[in-house]
Amino acid sequence: MTAEIIDGKAHAAALRERVAAGVAAFREQAGRVPGLAVVLVGEDAASQVYVRSKGVATEGAGMTSFSHRLPADASEEVLLALVARLNADPAVDGILIQLPLPPQINEARVIAAISPDKDVDGFSAINVGRLAIGEPGFVPCTPLGCVMLLEDRLGDLSGLDAVVIGRSNIVGKPMAMLLLQRNCTVTVAHSRTRNLSAIVRGADIVVAAVGRAGFVRGDWLKSGATVIDVGINRVAAGEGRTRLVGDVAFEEAGQVAGAITPVPGGVGPMTIAVLMRNALVAAHRNASLPVPAGL
Ligand code: NAD
DSSP states (O other): OSSSOOOOOHHHHHHHHHHHHHHHHHHHHHSOOOOEEEEEEEHHHHHHHHHHHHHHHHHHHOOOEEEEOOOOTTOHHHHHHHHHHHHHHOOOEEEEESSSSTTTTTTHHHHSSSSTOOOTTTTHHHHHHHHHHHHHHHOHHHHHEEEEEEHHHSOOTOOOEEEEEOTTTTTHHHHHHHHHHHEEEEEETTTTTHHHHHHTTTSSSSOOOOOOOOBBBBGGGGGTEEEEEEEEEEEETTTTTEEOOOSBBHHHHHHSEEEEEOOSSSSHHHHHHHHHHHHHHHHHHHTTOOOTOOO
């Protein structure tokens, strides 16, 4: 392994510290603490874990966490009524609807119902549009965390060739937009892309968000490239055990890349830290206070 390992845990801890300091300063100025509401519909085990960790992180940052649980058979009408109440509640700065939602509920309609100024996940069409035209809004947490890691290592990204593998609304597309905004020359690759290895070989920055274990091979990479591995894949580790791996063949890539994020411990820890950052930004905007620099 010759590549530098990008320590996502350390970066996330530093961001959480900045957020906690920002929350304390906000309390002084606004006379209240930021509030983040998390809504879980149903009993999905993975979603329960995510919701719990978001609540813990919110309180750890000194913000108020509001937890709302609806039964798995809750109607869309009931969920929309809850969203309307949260939109109107001045103590709530950010609203998170844990996805996926049960089949009787139309996800797009629910996301569209969240006030764009409380949509701290950045999933609504308004915030996607704001990102596309370069207006302040909310950017999905995972790609924003990836950009923070890239800028920390590379500084100004202007003129660099970047390949984003994956075009989901949550990761690939906003990632491409963020890199474009920072003056990278961006290629978005996806399941129909031809000659992917040749495209990746030209890239200074490779972001893999595919959902396939070890998909990006070491010999695809340009020497010295910075590799951000968003993938989270559970694979068999023998004796009935499993382990998490990314979308990049880590050992191979580490012989060629200049720097690489590990899985776990790379992009993952950044995601929740950025969510806290977005909630603090929302609180400032909702209180008509300037957003502190360096968040
Ligand atoms: P997705 O399934 O919505 O999208 C996968 C993308 O990969 C698609 O756009 C598809 O076109 C592309 N793809 C599939 N096969 C391909 C191929 N052979 N060649 C090139 N592209 C191909 O997934 P997603 O929600 O974007 O997530 C991607 C991965 O990132 C998953 O492993 C997910 O678990 C992980 N993830 C991690 C975090 C985090 O916090 N670290 C957050 C979100 C997602």
